[in-house]
Structure formats: structure tokens, C-alpha cells
Amino acid sequence: MTAPQQRTRARKAVIPAAGLGTRFLPATKAIPKEMLPVVDKPAIQYVVEEAARAGLTNVLTITGRNKAALEDHFDRHWELEQALEKKGDDLRLRRVQKSQGLGEVHFVRQGEPRGLGHAVLCARPHVGNEPFAVLLGDDVIDDRDHLLEEMLDAQQTYGGSVVALMEVPPEQIHLYGAAAVEPIDGVDHVVRVTGLVEKPKAEDAPSNLAIIGRYVLDPSMFDLLEKTEPGRGNEIQLTDALAEAARLDKPGQGVTGVIFRGRRYDTGDRLDYLKAMVRLAVRHPDLGEDFRQWVRDWVDTEEGKHPGDDTDWSVTPH
Numbered sequence: 185m186t187a188p189q190q191r192t193r194a195r196k197a198v199i200p201a202a203g204l205g206t207r208f209l210p211a212t213k214a215i216p217k218e219m220l221p222v223v224d225k226p227a228i229q230y231v232v233e234e235a236a237r238a239g240l241t242n243v244l245t246i247t248g249r250n251k252a253a254l255e256d257h258f259d260r261h262w263e264l265e266q267a268l269e270k271k272g273d274d275l276r277l278r279r280v281q282k283s284q285g286l287g288e289v290h291f292v293r294q295g296e297p298r299g300l301g302h303a304v305l306c307a308r309p310h311v312g313n314e315p316f317a318v319l320l321g322d323d324v325i326d327d328r329d330h331l332l333e334e335m336l337d338a339q340q341t342y343g344g345s346v347v348a349l350m351e352v353p354p355e356q357i358h359l360y361g362a363a364a365v366e367p368i369d370g371v372d373h374v375v376r377v378t379g380l381v382e383k384p385k386a387e388d389a390p391s392n393l394a395i396i397g398r399y400v401l402d403p404s405m406f407d408l409l410e411k412t413e414p415g416r417g418n419e420i421q422l423t424d425a426l427a428e429a430a431r432l433d434k435p436g437q438g439v440t441g442v443i444f445r446g447r448r449y450d451t452g453d454r455l456d457y458l459k460a461m462v463r464l465a466v467r468h469p470d471l472g473e474d475f476r477q478w479v480r481d482w483v484d485t486e487e488g489k490h491p492g493d494d495t496d497w498s499v500t501p502h
Contacts, residue, residue: 191315191340191343192314192315192340193239193315193336193340194314194315194316194317194336194339194400195240195314196240196242196243196244196311196317197240197244197316197317197318198244198245198246198304198307198310198311198316198318198319199228199231199232199235199244199245199318199319199321200246200303200320201216201218201245201247201254201321202246202247202251202293202297202303203217203248203297204217204248204297205218207453208220208454214250215253216247216250216251216253216254217321217322217452218251218254219257220451220457222449222457222460222461223461223464223471224279224468226257227324227451228254228257228321229257229283230324231319231320231324232283232286232287232289233286233327234319234324234325234327234332235286235287235317235319235332236286236287237327237332238317238330238332238336240287240317240332241286241287241288242287242290243286243287243288243290244290244292245289245290245291245292246293246294246303246304246306246307247291247292247293247294248293248294249293254291257283258283258286258289259284265277265280265281268280290310292306292307292310293306297419298419299414299419299421299422300320300420300421301412301419301420301422301425302409302420304318304405304406304409304422305409305410305420308406311403311406313403314403315339315400315401315403316400316401316403317335317336317399317400317401318398318399318400318422319332319397319398320397320398321397321451322397322450322451322452323396323449323450323452324449324451324460325398325444325446325448326446328446329444331348331398331442331444331446332398334373335348335399335400335442336400338374338440338442342374342438342440344402344429344438344439345402345429345438345439345440346399346441347377347395347398347399347426347439347440347441347442348397348398348441349365349393349394349395349442349444350393350396350444350445351392351394351443351445352392353392354386354392355386356394357386357389357392357394358383358385358386359383360383360394360395360396361381361382361383361395361423362380362381362389362391362393362394362395363377363379363380363393363394363395363441364377364378364379364380364381364391365377365378365391365393365441366378373442373444373445374440374442374443375441375443376438376439376440376441377426377430377438377440377441378430379427379430379431380395380424380426380439381423381427382415382416382421382424393441393443395423398444399422399426402437404437405426408429409422409425412424412425412428426439449463449464462479466479
């Protein structure tokens with residue numbers, strides 16, 4: 185690992201959002217999964233807010249078909265704003281306007297679903313030859329935890345690319361990319377990544393450190409992605425290109441990992457989405473206190489202890 189030095193800080197963020205959201209069907213048949221509400225904001229707004237807080241106000245969203253609602257959300261809605269102004273509803277007016285005041289949000293279509301690596305490659309004309317962040321819309325990081333800022337700092341210090349790592353139970357590592365790592369002297373939560381495996385079996389995983397949906401990438405990653413052959417699922421995997429980068433030993437290249445021990449909400453999984461809804465709802469400035477008390481009371485009721493099972497879930501996948 186090269187000696188710490190300061191480099192150009194990333195200024196742009198890329199949010200891949202072209203997925204079909206099949207795990208949430210039928211809800212996502214006509215609504216992009218990124219627009220599913222988490223309390224009173226769509227999931228993608230939390231991610232754009234995180235980027236803006238870290239100083240990345242130039243955001244490129246990689247979309248696909250039937251994703252026009254994303255562009256509408258970050259655009260002005262003059263009729264709605266005028267109606268709220270006429271009613272004197274300043275609070276809701278400010279909430280509506282916040283989504284369009286987070287920075288410059290741009291959109292480009294992926295064209296065909298060829299994997300996360302290909303989605304990132306679609307950002308090349310917009311990003312140019314400078315480091316950039318990639319934020320997956322399924323992963324929401326609690327606003328009390330500044331993971332992205334730490335990753336931007338690490339990329340400035342060590343160069344190359346930076347991935348976010350989180351310890352997961354060994355039986356869950358097959359759901360993620362897993363990292364082999366070496367410690368960096370004098371640094372507690374930053375490591376050198378020596379290898380990466382995409383969704384390994386538990387017995388084949390190099391560790392229980394999983395890659396979660398935050399990256400800060402060196403522009404050289406575009407050249408690696410151009411050469412990366414389709415891998416798991418016949419898709420171009422970002423993890424495969426990062427694994428190649430991890431083998432580079434030139435100064436300022438390679439891959440660094442920031443180990444995250446904070447609060448993360450996986451809104452791409454139905455059960456975790458419901459957990460995220462509750463965890464964020466109890467903190468909501470308007471709803472939190474009442475909702476927290478209701479949950480406490482409800483779990484002690486007959487319905488809370490023994491919910492009815494008369495709903496027909498026969499066509500719901502498990």
C-alpha cells in the first residue's frame with residue numbers, strides 16, 4: 185500500500201437504477217423499485233441526499249425502461265407547488281422542493297441489462313477522467329453515519345478504488361461479494377483488499393467481510409470494465425473488475441476497504457425493507473413518538489401476538 189498522500193477528491197456520484205425490481209412484484213410492475221416509499225420519501229431520495237451531504241451534487245442515475253418516475257421526482261412540479269402555495273402549506277411545499285434542490289441529477293439509459301459493471305461503464309462519458317462514487321439505490325445508510333465521507337477521504341489518501349465492507353454472518357456471505365484483506369498499520373477500520381469473490385459459498389469465502397453498496401472508483405476502472413468478460417449470471421460484474429484491480433501493486437492503484445459498523449437499511453429485500461420502514465419511522469420528527477408508542481402497545485395485543493393467517497399468499501414468492 186502506498187504511503188498516504190492527498191489526491192483529487194471525487195466530485196460526481198453514479199446511482200445504478202436500471203433493475204427490474206422483481207423481488208417486489210407486483211408492486212414494481214408499474215412503479216420503479218427505487219420509488220417505493222420508505223416512510224414518506226422514495227428510497228432513491230435518501231441516496232441522493234447522502235451524496236449531496238458528502239459534497240457530490242453532480243449525480244448521474246443509470247436507468248432503464250419504465251423509469252420515467254425517477255426523472256419526474258427530481259424535476260419541478262409547478263402545478264403542485266402552486267397548489268401548495270395557494271393553500272399556504274409551506275411545510276409540504278418545502279418537502280416537495282427539497283428533492284429538486286439536492287444538486288444536478290442527470291439520467292442516462294443502460295439500454296440492456298448487462299450487469300452492474302456495465303451500468304457503471306455507461307457513466308464513462310459523464311464522469312470523465314476523475315474518481316467518482318457509486319451508490320447502489322438498494323442500500324440506505326443512516327444519516328447519522330458518514331460512511332461515504334470516510335470512503336472519499338480514504339480514496340484521497342491511498343488512491344485506487346475504495347469499497348465499503350461490512351461483517352455479515354457466514355451463512356449470508358453467499359449473497360454478497362466477499363473480500364480477502366490485509367491490515368494497514370495504524371488504521372483500525374481501513375484495510376488493503378487483496379482479493380474479491382462474487383457470491384461465494386460459505387466454505388469458499390475468504391472472509392465474512394461483504395461488499396455493500398458504496399464504492400469510490402478510480403477512473404482506470406472503466407478500462408478494466410471494458411476488458412471484463414461476463415461472469416456470474418452472464419453479466420459484467422463490478423466485483424470481477426475490482427478483483428483485477430486488487431491484484432495491481434503499483435503505487436496509488438489497488439483497492440482499499442473501509443469497514444462499516446454503522447446502520448444500513450437494505451431496501452432491496454422485502455423483509456429488510458419492512459425493518460427499514462420501522463427503524464426510520466420511529467425516528468421521524470412528525471410521526472416517530474406516536475408510532476413508537478403504537479408499536480409497543482400493538483405487540484402486546486392478541487393481534488400482535490397471534491396475527492391472523494387468512495390472507496391468501498398463494499401466489500406470493502417466498
